[in-house]
Amino acid sequence: MKTPSHEVIAVVGGTGDLGNALARRLARSGRHVIIGSRTAERAVAAADVLSAELGVKVKGDSNAAAARDAGIVLVTVPYAAQSGTLLEIRDFVRGKVVIDTTVPLVPPKVMRVQLPAEGCAALIAQKILGGETRVVSAFHNVAARKLATDGAVDCDVIVFGDDKASRQVAVELVNACGLRGLHGGALANSAAAEALTSVLIFMNKAYAVEGAGIRITGRDTWETIQ
Numbered sequence: 001m002k003t004p005s006h007e008v009i010a011v012v013g014g015t016g017d018l019g020n021a022l023a024r025r026l027a028r029s030g031r032h033v034i035i036g037s038r039t040a041e042r043a044v045a046a047a048d049v050l051s052a053e054l055g056v057k058v059k060g061d062s063n064a065a066a067a068r069d070a071g072i073v074l075v076t077v078p079y080a081a082q083s084g085t086l087l088e089i090r091d092f093v094r095g096k097v098v099i100d101t102t103v104p105l106v107p108p109k110v111m112r113v114q115l116p117a118e119g120c121a122a123l124i125a126q127k128i129l130g131g132e133t134r135v136v137s138a139f140h141n142v143a144a145r146k147l148a149t150d151g152a153v154d155c156d157v158i159v160f161g162d163d164k165a166s167r168q169v170a171v172e173l174v175n176a177c178g179l180r181g182l183h184g185g186a187l188a189n190s191a192a193a194e195a196l197t198s199v200l201i202f203m204n205k206a207y208a209v210e211g212a213g214i215r216i217t218g219r220d221t222w223e224t225i226q
């Protein structure tokens with residue numbers, strides 16, 4: 001079977017807060033989006049809402065079928081669902097770039113950093129999907145409720161991954177969503193962004209902020225990396 005184009009993006013778990021907001025922004029940017037769900041009907045219903053709102057066709061399907069038909073696969077499910085979901089799509093993502101957004105929050109103490117023994121959720125994803133799949137991680141530090149609007153989001157997104165070309169694919173998707181994507185180095189470095197999410201959740205509460213985010217300073221333009 002021909003490998004699907006990078007223009008076709010599956011959002012596994014795209015019925016949820018982060019996935020739906022990203023699906024919406026990507027569809028608006030002209031990408032072909034397939035929303036994935038454990039239940040194809042739920043995915044189709046979410047896709048139909050976006051199609052009607054945006055005036056472009058958004059598809060919906062099961063997580064596995066969405067992953068199969070896409071060139072790039074975004075995974076947007078809770079930490080507790082990460083392993084099961086990745087096992088569901090594993091056979092359909094070999095050779096593809098998978099962008100994992102999982103933050104290893106362990107309720108009820110979500111304001112406390114609780115990284116897994118493996119190091120971080122992104123490393124768990126790579127282990128489950130295997131070396132033939134190029135895992136990158138991103139979007140840990142941006143609030144879904146901000147992405148769900150048409151407005152500008154005052155926030156950078158750091159992208160992690162062991163393969164620079166795959167990170168660049170994700171950086172371009174971040175940019176397509178209207179945010180600045182920045183290379184953050186190795187997949188293991190994802191631990192830093194995953195940990196930071198608990199800090200931001202704490203700050204949201206402590207300072208009564210709706211979706212604190214991060215900005216990297218030091219240069220005006222960050223188009224190229226060494």
Ligand SMILES: NC(=O)c1ccc[n+]([C@@H]2O[C@H](COP(=O)([O-])OP(=O)(O)OC[C@H]3O[C@@H](n4cnc5c(N)ncnc54)[C@H](OP(=O)(O)O)[C@@H]3O)[C@@H](O)[C@H]2O)c1
Binds near residue numbers: 015019037076080143
């Ligand atoms: N929300 C944010 O602001 C935000 C920001 C940065 C990063 N993140 C990270 O992004 C990921 C998604 O967050 P979210 O807030 O979008 O999650 P969510 O809305 O709670 O869930 C996303 C989707 O995952 C599926 N799901 C839920 N529980 C599941 C289970 N037990 N087993 C299998 N699938 C399940 C559901 O899809 P179906 O029922 O349709 O299958 C659901 O719509 C998380 O890891 C989170 O830490 C979130």
